[in-house]
Amino acid sequence: MSARRRSIDTVFVANRGEIALRVVRACKEMGIRSVVGYSVPDADTAAVRAADTAVRIGPADGRRSYLYPPALIEAALRSGAQAVHPGYGFLAEDPEFAEICAQNGLIFVGPEPAVMAMLGDKVLARRMMSEIGVPVLPGTAEPVAGDRAVLDEAARIGLPLIIKAAAGGGGRGMQVVTDRDALLPGYRTARVSAREYFGDDRVYLERYWEQVRHVEVQVLADGHGTVLHLGERDCSVQRRHQKLIEETPGPGLPPSVAERLAEYAVRGARAAGYTGAGTFEFLVAGDEIAFIEANCRIQVEHPVTEVATGVDLVREQLLVAAGERLSFGQADVRPRGTAIECRVNAEDPERGFVPSGGRLDEFAPPGGPFVRVDTHGYPGATVTPDYDSLLAKVIVWGPDRDQALNRMERALGEFRIAGAGVRTTIPLLLDVLRDPRFRAGACTTSYLDGRDVVGA
Numbered sequence: 001m002s003a004r005r006r007s008i009d010t011v012f013v014a015n016r017g018e019i020a021l022r023v024v025r026a027c028k029e030m031g032i033r034s035v036v037g038y039s040v041p042d043a044d045t046a047a048v049r050a051a052d053t054a055v056r057i058g059p060a061d062g063r064r065s066y067l068y069p070p071a072l073i074e075a076a077l078r079s080g081a082q083a084v085h086p087g088y089g090f091l092a093e094d095p096e097f098a099e100i101c102a103q104n105g106l107i108f109v110g111p112e113p114a115v116m117a118m119l120g121d122k123v124l125a126r127r128m129m130s131e132i133g134v135p136v137l138p139g140t141a142e143p144v145a146g147d148r149a150v151l152d153e154a155a156r157i158g159l160p161l162i163i164k165a166a167a168g169g170g171g172r173g174m175q176v177v178t179d180r181d182a183l184l185p186g187y188r189t190a191r192v193s194a195r196e197y198f199g200d201d202r203v204y205l206e207r208y209w210e211q212v213r214h215v216e217v218q219v220l221a222d223g224h225g226t227v228l229h230l231g232e233r234d235c236s237v238q239r240r241h242q243k244l245i246e247e248t249p250g251p252g253l254p255p256s257v258a259e260r261l262a263e264y265a266v267r268g269a270r271a272a273g274y275t276g277a278g279t280f281e282f283l284v285a286g287d288e289i290a291f292i293e294a295n296c297r298i299q300v301e302h303p304v305t306e307v308a309t310g311v312d313l314v315r316e317q318l319l320v321a322a323g324e325r326l327s328f329g330q331a332d333v334r335p336r337g338t339a340i341e342c343r344v345n346a347e348d349p350e351r352g353f354v355p356s357g358g359r360l361d362e363f364a365p366p367g368g369p370f371v372r373v374d375t376h377g378y379p380g381a382t383v384t385p386d387y388d389s390l391l392a393k394v395i396v397w398g399p400d401r402d403q404a405l406n407r408m409e410r411a412l413g414e415f416r417i418a419g420a421g422v423r424t425t426i427p428l429l430l431d432v433l434r435d436p437r438f439r440a441g442a443c444t445t446s447y448l449d450g451r452d453v454v455g456a
């Protein structure tokens with residue numbers, strides 16, 4: 001069934017920070033009116049300043065603003081919007097919110113609610129991918145229920161294993177179990193975390209794969225049967241499940257493995273009936289691949305793919321949401337060179353990465369050839385640690401990885417950020433960029449945990 005075309009002349013942005021500004025910018029370039037919803041502390045942010053209009057949606061507390069559908073829907077309807085862009089985080093992957101938008105005659109910029117619900121359930125997503133022949137790790141076909149089941153399934157799967165929330169994502173609440181005695185305590189902890197973080201305590205087991213790389217594939221699908229991939233992003237350099245550096249192509253990734261990853265992602269998106277921009281995450285070691293989860297949102301690191309391919313993913317999201325056919329095919333997607341993103345967080349690396357907001361007395365992003373900075377910061381802005389600590393994303397392009405890395409080092413060195421109490425992760429990023437092991441492209445997911453790196 002082909003999507004019908006629906007005209008969008010106003011978009012309500014149900015988000016904040018740099019991604020809200022990113023959506024506003026795409027709207028401006030498309031001649032679409034943008035309306036940003038903001039909470040009290042966000043009244044004078046870059047996104048509010050850039051949007052055509054802005055509507056206050058509630059207090060600082062996310063549960064009564066960015067996470068509160070009645071406030072968001074009411075603001076969207078009052079602003080005359082036909083569509084709601086959820087960004088990432090908050091309600092971006094919440095099927096109920098997508099459903100509420102539809103019930104109120106609003107186009108939700110993302111996949112259908114049922115598709116989001118299926119892919120957002122990690123057990124269902126794993127099962128679907130396995131059924132269409134995509135490799136997954138040994139694990140449970142259902143959420144585990146009860147101590148006996150945990151012990152039996154763990155004996156079948158083997159150790160080490162990882163316990164994950166079925167409704168989870170991004171690594172939050174995961175428990176890695178290396179010996180049998182830690183199984184039941186790990187199971188209980190995982191269930192408490194799952195209930196606390198996601199309001200759903202179902203957990204499942206997977207064999208834990210160490211010394212792997214974390215590689216995700218960007219897909220883009222319209223409502224007329226076209227499903228494309230836009231290449232991969234290596235996200236192995238993370239700290240406590242917070243990605244620090246993302247890059248394309250995957251360093252040392254054999255082309256045959258990259259092709260298989262892309263094919264698996266397209267196969268999964270097509271099987272799920274996916275529409276819009278989505279990401280399929282895999283673990284990779286050598287030529288071994290395992291699917292782990294899918295994301296139904298635009299991701300923080302989407303600029304890496306935009307810079308390498310020249311495709312504006314937010315523009316494409318809005319066109320697909322309006323029922324348009326994609327204007328290009330797979331043969332037109334030709335990633336070039338190397339693109340790298342570093343996330344600059346307002347955290348203090350010297351003090352355990354505690355959030356370190358404050359007034360930005362000095363804020364001068366880098367520039368020069370092939371440097372892009374996506375940020376909501378500006379001189380005089382106050383960065384509130386009320387929400388997340390992401391302050392800026394520095395993305396660079398180079399004809400090869402070495403030149404891109406040199407450019408990133410130069411750009412980060414140029415970034416001037418100062419203010420009372422404001423600290424950022426730039427020093428840590430520079431350390432990583434200068435680390436010969438990172439330069440050699442040999443980092444696995446355990447790199448920053450102090451556990452070492454292995455050959456690519």
Ligand SMILES: Nc1ncc2cc(-c3cccc4ccccc34)c(N3CC[C@@H](N)C3)nc2n1
Binds near residue numbers: 170172
């Ligand atoms: N069966 C199995 N084995 C190893 C894994 C390794 C990761 C992983 C991926 C990237 C960074 C990590 C840092 C610490 C611990 C784990 C990771 C992982 N993640 C973490 C976040 C989410 N996107 C998927 N799932 C895994 N699953």
Ligand SMILES: [Ca+2]
Binds near residue numbers: 169170171281293
């Ligand atoms: Ca995820």
